[in-house]
Structure formats: structure tokens, C-alpha cells
Amino acid sequence: MFRFRLSLVLPLAAALVLALWPLVWAEADLYFQVFGMACFYGVLAVAWNIYALSGAISLGHAAFFGLGAYGSALMSCYLQWSPAVTVPLGAVAGAAYGVLWGLLFKNLRGVYLGLATLASVEIPKVIIDNWSSFTFGSLGVVGIAPLPDLRLGGLELAFGTSLKAQYYLLLLFLALAGLVHRYSLVSRWGWALRAMRENETAAAMLGVEVFRHRLQALLLSSYLTGLCGALYAHLLGLIEPALVFSLHISALPLVLSIFGGRFLTWGPILGALILYPLDQLLLQPQFPTGHAALYGLVIVLTILFCPQGVAPWLRKLRQIAWN
Amino acid sequence: MWLYAQIIVSGFYLGSFYALIALGFSLIFGVTHAFNLAHGELIILSGYLAYVLWKYGQVSPYLSIPVCLAVMPGVALLLHLLLQRLKAPFELNSLVVTFGLALFLQNAMLFAFSADYRLIHLGGSRIFQVPGTPISLTAGQLWVLSLSLAATGGVHWLLYGTFLGKALRAAIQDRQAALLAGINVTAMRRTAFLFGGMLIGLAGPLYALSMYLHPAAGLEPTLIAIVITIFAGVGRTRGILAGGWLLGVAESLAAFVLGTGWRELVSAVVLLSLLILKPQGILLKG
Numbered sequence: 001m002f003r004f005r006l007s008l009v010l011p012l013a014a015a016l017v018l019a020l021w022p023l024v025w026a027e028a029d030l031y032f033q034v035f036g037m038a039c040f041y042g043v044l045a046v047a048w049n050i051y052a053l054s055g056a057i058s059l060g061h062a063a064f065f066g067l068g069a070y071g072s073a074l075m076s077c078y079l080q081w082s083p084a085v086t087v088p089l090g091a092v093a094g095a096a097y098g099v100l101w102g103l104l105f106k107n108l109r110g111v112y113l114g115l116a117t118l119a120s121v122e123i124p125k126v127i128i129d130n131w132s133s134f135t136f137g138s139l140g141v142v143g144i145a146p147l148p149d150l151r152l153g154g155l156e157l158a159f160g161t162s163l164k165a166q167y168y169l170l171l172l173f174l175a176l177a178g179l180v181h182r183y184s185l186v187s188r189w190g191w192a193l194r195a196m197r198e199n200e201t202a203a204a205m206l207g208v209e210v211f212r213h214r215l216q217a218l219l220l221s222s223y224l225t226g227l228c229g230a231l232y233a234h235l236l237g238l239i240e241p242a243l244v245f246s247l248h249i250s251a252l253p254l255v256l257s258i259f260g261g262r263f264l265t266w267g268p269i270l271g272a273l274i275l276y277p278l279d280q281l282l283l284q285p286q287f288p289t290g291h292a293a294l295y296g297l298v299i300v301l302t303i304l305f306c307p308q309g310v311a312p313w314l315r316k317l318r319q320i321a322w323n
Numbered sequence: 324m325w326l327y328a329q330i331i332v333s334g335f336y337l338g339s340f341y342a343l344i345a346l347g348f349s350l351i352f353g354v355t356h357a358f359n360l361a362h363g364e365l366i367i368l369s370g371y372l373a374y375v376l377w378k379y380g381q382v383s384p385y386l387s388i389p390v391c392l393a394v395m396p397g398v399a400l401l402l403h404l405l406l407q408r409l410k411a412p413f414e415l416n417s418l419v420v421t422f423g424l425a426l427f428l429q430n431a432m433l434f435a436f437s438a439d440y441r442l443i444h445l446g447g448s449r450i451f452q453v454p455g456t457p458i459s460l461t462a463g464q465l466w467v468l469s470l471s472l473a474a475t476g477g478v479h480w481l482l483y484g485t486f487l488g489k490a491l492r493a494a495i496q497d498r499q500a501a502l503l504a505g506i507n508v509t510a511m512r513r514t515a516f517l518f519g520g521m522l523i524g525l526a527g528p529l530y531a532l533s534m535y536l537h538p539a540a541g542l543e544p545t546l547i548a549i550v551i552t553i554f555a556g557v558g559r560t561r562g563i564l565a566g567g568w569l570l571g572v573a574e575s576l577a578a579f580v581l582g583t584g585w586r587e588l589v590s591a592v593v594l595l596s597l598l599i600l601k602p603q604g605i606l607l608k609g
Contacts, residue, residue, distance in 0.1 A: 057415060059360075059422055104599055111358055111414045116598045118360075119546055122591035130584040247542060251426045254419070290434025296427025303420050304408055 010318075011178075011266055018171055022164060029163045034280045035273075036167040039174040040228065040235075041252060042272035045260070046174075046181045047224035048253030049268045053184055054217045055197030057110075059250055060117030061225050064094035066244035067124055068226025069233040073141045074134070076234070083147050087230040094226020095219055097124065102215040109200075118250070125245035140240025147234050166235065173231075174269065177224060182265045184217070193217055225253075248292060255295040259302050261309030270311055325457050330575045332458050336468045338571025340529060341547050342564045343471040345555075346478050347522030348548035351399075353495040353557030354515035356414055357406050360421040362523070362548050363541030364428040365402075369395050369527020370536045371436055377443050377531075384443050384528050385466070391524035399520025403513060425541060432538040440535040443528075467529045474525055479560040481518070491515065495558045543587060550594045553601065 018039075022032070048061050072090025076083055105116050128135045135141070146160030147169075157165045184190045192213050195203035204210050233239045253268070260271025275298060283291040302309060348362045359365075369391045376382040376390060402424075409416045449462045460468070482488035493501040494511040502508055530536065530544070551570060555562030570590065578586040 057419060108598060111418050112598055114418050115549060116595055119591040119594040122587060126585060126588040130582065247426060247429065251422065255423065287434055289437065290430040293427045293430035296423045296430065299423030300420050303416055307410065
């Protein structure tokens with residue numbers, strides 16, 4: 001009983017620390033930015049992992065990310081709607097591509113699914129690259145509207161300009177994504193996904209509708225990834241095909257999830273909160289170009305030496321500490 | 324009329340080079356079942372090696388080929404040592420690990436060579452014309468074409484004309500049966516990485532001669548190698564050459580009809596169609 005409560009207390013304590021440190025240390029723009037983006041990549045990792053829970057290793061989530069980014073950026077550019085509307089609507093472009101994957105790749109498993117996902121990033125990328133009259137081609141979309149300000153009583157949250165406000169927004173986003181991830185692990189639906197991952201034939205025998213469940217997981221995963229892409233466009237203010245459809249965007253959630261531990265609720269989030277600040281605060285100043293080699297190295301070492309990721313270590317440490 | 328003939332000749336030139344790119348991947352994948360997603364990055368790395376030798380050592384690109392042929396098998400053997408340690412499921416783990424390796428190599432090359440596009444320029448490029456027609460190829464293209472075809476012929480002779488090749492083919496077709504026949508399959512894996520590394524080593528300088536090198540260029544050759552391998556089946560040199568030619572001609576036609584920007588789409592679309600039509604994958608027939 002006590003251990004069960006502890007598993008709730010620890011993430012809550014971590015969330016409180018993440019929410020309250022800015023009160024102690026008010027002026028730290030670099031840290032707001034780095035930890036804000038760490039939360040952002042945490043959401044991306046969670047989104048990737050929801051699909052991976054059904055046993056599918058995707059090497060092409062950049063497709064959803066880029067489509068979400070372009071969906072929202074172009075809508076805001078042509079229709080002049082507020083980002084508060086275009087972000088959730090633009091992400092639908094990612095989800096639509098996700099449904100397409102689900103339908104076309106329904107017979108692919110394992111390695112072949114991985115190859116198909118890798119190749120499918122190229123299609124939206126090349127189309128957007130070449131359709132210059134509508135998407136501005138390889139020059140990209142510039143001057144995308146920043147996120148709007150929000151007034152809550154006397155409190156003014158300037159999401160467009162204040163890094164602190166952005167940090168809190170992304171932290172909230174991460175907390176919500178964490179809850180969705182928890183649901184995808186512990187609900188009846190989540191158990192169905194896990195059963196499919198372990199043995200698809202046996203799961204189907206027990207009455208799990210394999211196609212429908214995997215499609216639902218992919219839909220959720222691609223919509224969340226599309227949301228990330230859409231937010232990214234408005235946070236950064238400019239996007240180009242080579243940036244949002246890059247191998248880096250496909251690889252990052254995979255690396256963070258597997259490093260953190262993709263079978264545990266907070267594994268992908270832990271991976272993001274450790275690796276991204278490490279990369280940005282320690283490596284980036286030393287190697288301005290090429291610091292992202294860290295992620296490649298980490299995934300190779302993780303698969304070789306601890307395929308379960310680092311979260312199980314922490315769990316073991318906690319058990320030792322409490323016994 | 325002659326325009327289309329020129330497009331088809333360019334397609335054959337491109338396709339022969341693609342066959343060379345695919346041969347190394349297919350040999351390694353066939354014998355070891357390792358999906359090497361860093362294949363393209365290794366080719367680009369070998370290309371950068373030739374570029375550095377040419378730019379800073381004033382070594383002719385043709386003389387750098389033997390250097391790359393000697394260095395890259397060493398790199399491939401290191402990759403072999405790394406992949407040997409992987410646990411089951413081997414194929415999926417090799418896919419994820421080499422995906423990480425590709426990311427690592429891209430960033431390492433970005434650090435070492437910057438994001439600029441690089442090409443080995445041949446001084447005073449001569450143009451050769453097919454007698455009696457306006458069809459032409461540059462000297463560099465002719466080198467790429469003849470070396471690619473020579474390497475493909477060499478691998479074909481190795482696989483179908485020697486005892487070692489017979490053992491390699493046996494290891495590709497059925498590992499258990501090959502073991503029963505007294506073939507040292509572990510040694511065959513090493514051999515596959517060795518020859519695969521030599522093919523990667525040769526492809527690098529040829530890539531630097533014909534296409535622009537940049538750190539993120541590796542994905543395209545990787546996709547090309549996978550497309551052709553899935554199309555032809557593993558270890559089938561003639562099928563791989565035919566697949567390379569088809570892809571090369573298709574890309575040349577797409578570049579002419581739709582515009583050069585759409586060329587990259589061809590290999591991705593062909594790969595997706597092959598996977599959707601043949602979802603069980605490549606290894607059904609040896």
C-alpha cells in the first residue's frame with residue numbers, strides 16, 4: 001500500500017519542484033528556455049511512446065510533426081486566425097496522415113513497419129518543398145504569429161514574449177500528456193495495447209480488436225505529435241521543410257523514450273528531462289554544431305547495455321532505499 | 324527523341340551507381356540479417372575521406388579509391404563488433420542501433436566538415452559523345468559508370484564463381500543448413516561485412532565525384548539501397564543491377580517530367596509501394 005502511494009508521491013513532488021523553482025530563481029531566461037523545451041520534447045516522447053506501446057517502433061514521427069507545424073503556420077498565415085485556434089486545428093493534418101499510415105501499413109510489423117515509416121517522411125517533405133506557390137517551398141514560412149497573451153483576472157500571461165510564461169505553458173502541456181500516457185498504460189485500453197505488443201495472435205484470440213486499437217493509438221500519437229509541431233511553429237516563428245521533417249525530429253522521441261524507459265509511465269518524460277538539458281547546457285556551448293551526436297550515442301549505448309532504459313534503475317534504487 | 328535517349332542513358336549511369344550502393348547493403352543484410360540504416364552515412368563518410376585527401380592532400384580522386392577501399396572495411400568490421408553484441412530481437416535492435424549510429428555520424432560529420440555542400444571537381448572535365456548520336460557523358464560520369472559496373476561484375480564473380488561465394492550464398496539462403504554443411508557462418512558474417520565495407524569504400528569517392536556531399540545526404544542512399552534490395556532479393560547481383568537501372572531511369576524521367584525537386588520522391592514512393600505489396604518482407608526467398 002505504502003509503495004503504491006509512493007509511486008504517486010514521487011511524480012507529484014517532481015512536478016511541484018518543476019513548477020516552483022522559478023519562484024526562487026526568478027530571472028533565468030536560459031533555464032526557462034531549456035527546461036521549457038525539455039518539457040516540449042517530453043510531450044513528443046510521450047506521443048511517440050503511445051504508438052510504441054502497441055509494439056510499433058516508428059522512425060518517422062517527423063512526418064506528423066512537420067504536417068502539424070505547416071498546418072498551423074499556413075492557416076495562421078492565410079486566414080489570420082489566432083494561434084489558439086490554428087494549433088489544435090493544424091495538428092489535424094498530422095492526425096490525418098496518421099490515419100493514412102494506419103490504413104496503408106496495417107499488415108506491416110517490426111522492421112518493415114520501421115522502414116515504411118522512415119520512407120513516409122519524404123513524401124510530405126518533398127511535396128511541401130516543391131509546392132512553392134502555397135507553402136513557400138524550401139525557403140520556409142517566416143514571421144509566423146507568436147502565441148497570444150492570456151489575461152486571467154489580474155494575471156497577465158504573455159506566451160508570445162515571456163520565456164517564463166512559455167515554460168509554464170509547456171510544463172502544463174507535459175503534465176496533461178503525462179496523464180494521457182498514464183491512461184494509455186493502466187486503462188483497459190492500455191492493457192489491450194500491451195497484450196498486442198507481447199503477442200498479437202493471443203491478444204486477438206482474447207477479443208482485442210487489433211486493427212482498431214492500433215489505429216486509435218496511432219491517431220492519439222499522431223495528433224499529439226502534430227500539436228507539438230504546431231506549437232513549435234509558433235514558438236519559433238519560422239519553419240522550413242528541412243527543419244521540421246528532419247531525421248533529428250524523428251529520432252529524438254525514440255531516443256528519449258528508450259533511454260528513459262518506455263515501459264514505465266514517466267520513463268519518456270524522465271528521458272527528456274535528463275538528456276535535453278544535458279545536451280543544451282553542457283554540450284551545446286562546447287560543440288555548437290554536432291552536439292546532437294549525443295542522442296545517437298545514447299541510443300546505441302542504451303540498446304547495448306540497458307534495453308529497459310534508466311527508469312527501472314531508479315525504481316530499484318527506491319526499493320533499496322525504502323527497505 | 325534524342326532527348327529521351329539521353330535521359331535513359333543518364334538513368335543507366337545513375338542506376339549502375341545505385342546498384343553499387345545497394346550491393347554492399349544487400350550482402351551485409353543477406354548474410355547477417357542486420358538492417359544497416361547507417362549505410363548511406365558510411366558512404367558519405369567515405370566520400371568525405373576522398374574529399375579531404377583531394378582538397379588538402381592533392382590526391383587524385385582515383386588514387387583515393389584504394390585508400391577508401393582499405394579504410395572502410397575496418398569501419399564495417401567495427402560495426403560488426405558492435406552489432407554482434409545485440410540481443411534478440413536482432414533485426415529490430417539492429418535497425419534502432421544503426422538509426423542512432425546514423426544520427427551520430429550525421430552530427431559528427433556536421434562538426435567536422437560543416438553543413439556546406441562539397442563536390443570533387445575534376446579539372447577540365449571532358450565530355451565523351453556516343454559516336455553518331457548527340458548523347459554525351461562527362462569523364463567523371465564515365466568513371467562512375469565503369470567502376471560501378473566493374474564492381475558489380477566483381478561481386479557477381481565472387482558470389483557465383485568462387486567457393487567462398489558459394490559458402491556466402493549458402494549462409495544467405497539457410498543458416499542452419501549451411502552450418503550442417505560445415506560452413507563457418509560466423510566467419511561468413513565477418514566476410515560479408517568486409518566485402519560490404521569495400522563496396523561502401525568504393526561508393527564514397529564515386530558519390531563525391533557525381534553528387535554533392537553534405538552531412539545529411541546519407542538518408543537517400545540508404546533508402547535507395549533498401550528499395551533495390553527489397554525489389555531484387557538478397558545476394559542476387561543481376562536482379563540488383565536490373566533494379567538499380569529501373570530506379571535510375573525512373574528518377575531521371577521523374578526529374579525531367581516533374582522537375583528535379585521531385586526526384587527524391589521516387590525512391591520513397593517505390594519503397595512504400597513494395598512494402599505495402601510485399602508486407603512479409605524480403606527474406607522469404609533467398
